[in-house]
Amino acid sequence: MYLLLSIAASTFIFIIFKLLGKYNINTLHAIVVNYFVACLLGIVLYDGKIVLAEIVASYWFYGALVLGFLFISIFNVMALTAQRNGLSVASVASKMSVILPVVFGIYVYDEGVGFQKLLGIFIALIAVYLTSLRAKSSVSLTKGIWLPIILFFGSGTIDTMVKYLETTYVPDNGIPIFSATIFLFAFIIGIGLLAFNRFIKPRLMPTSEITSGEKKQKSDWRVLLGGSALGIVNYMSIYYLLKALDHETLESSTLFTVNNVAIVMISTLLGLLVFKEKISKINWLGISLAIVSIVLVTLA
Template identity: 60%
Template sequence: MINLLFSIIASTLIFIVFKLFNKYNINTFQAIVVNYFAACVCGLITYDSPIHIQDIVQSQWFYGAIFLGFLFISIFYIMALTSQKLGLSVVSVASKMSVVIPVAFGIYAYQEGAGVQKITGIILALIAVYLTSIKSNTTFSLKSLWLPIILFFGSGTIDTSIKYIETTYVADNGIPIFTATIFSIAAITGVLILTTKALKKQFAINFKTIFGGIVLGVVNYYSIFFLLKALNFENTESSTIFTINNVAIVMLSTLIGLFLFKEKLIFKNWIGIGLAIISITLVTLA
């Protein structure tokens, strides 16, 4: 469980970094592109075997990594649009409630346990994510509803695909190079987008954006690296890992927002935090 704990901490640090982007007026999309380069470098440094491009291209997980690379940066962009149009609380609800997709896949595809206690914990987890993330001024516009829907299915597809590809094709010592490849594909895609903007004279980058992107890339890489390590641990079900991971991130991020950024919590948020603790306990003990 130590790998899962590190993944939760790293994922929560992503929340803090994004908050600091707003404070220091850092261009979010440019920093995201830099982040993928930094995350790729982290993967290459962590990998302790010789790196051969031909071996990577010929590996069974390569096309899956390409798919995930495109999906990573696409969902990040959808997250940005959703937060701008509907608010951060809607982003949190849509992305974290998507945990139901990999959980259902794990139970169906890998015959993972689905006892009364575990199912109760998962249901409470979904309620907890909703109550913890929702704000009093959260409203949905039918015209913009497609954004959280895409975010929901996109986030769920990422988690499910990572689990399936890692379990089926990636060796334990191959996790660093697998994640590095995903991030490199995302980085290349981002560069192509930025190049298009540069040609239209809509592009300018500065040192603080590069620095912010590097910091984001390091924590982003280790959030995925430790999640994969946790999923790869024997006798640990993915439905349990994903439930605990997502609920803990929402709960911890909410508490950090309260104490570090002086965000205000409504009564529903506190109920959600309480349910999150109960759901994590139920799913873990199950």
């Protein structure tokens, strides 16, 4: 049940990002609101006493700081990828990053490795590249694939750190406050980015040099609505993923792969049916290879 809830929440993240771009809502503002809401949820759902000194002294505290920076950075990359490259590209690029925690598990947790698993990792890298290619695009190849590549490695790093911290340092009842701390750091960093864009960026960059996309994005009540919805599903995705990882009957390699391939398939289907995204034969090949690679790694 935890795994199913995490899959559903993660899928809704992609949908909300797509809607933010469709209605020209300021993505960065919505992301900052999202982290504030997610932090509040973690505090409300924590059934223990919150002692600031104990949180700072926790072994996972500095890991949460790093994750907070990665969360807001990769969330921005995820939003840009969904809006510029398509929903399926963003989904595959982020969810194929399951390869990174699998490789990490080989060295840290002494998980088995063989030809089949290595083949799956190799096919995954090819799949991310093929899925990122867009037909009849005016953007050059190098500009077209850098977002999915950053998303791939960033998402993989987040999954790896979350698994390591949850396994090594986070107590059974500490998942809500651990999640809330991550989101709090992401919120603080987001406020810093907003301050930079508001007060410093205009002095460094003339108004004429600001892209038309930035000018068109709006900040109104819809930012609060979209950011709040994003915060709820974002918290649920990480909370239920941590709960699933904490479950003794599921191995992390199996959990991550099932989680990711389900999100890829559902997001791609929604991109086709809801947003009428056009997917070329090359993209379909990439998506097919993505599924094949995850199956290979899982069975290995």
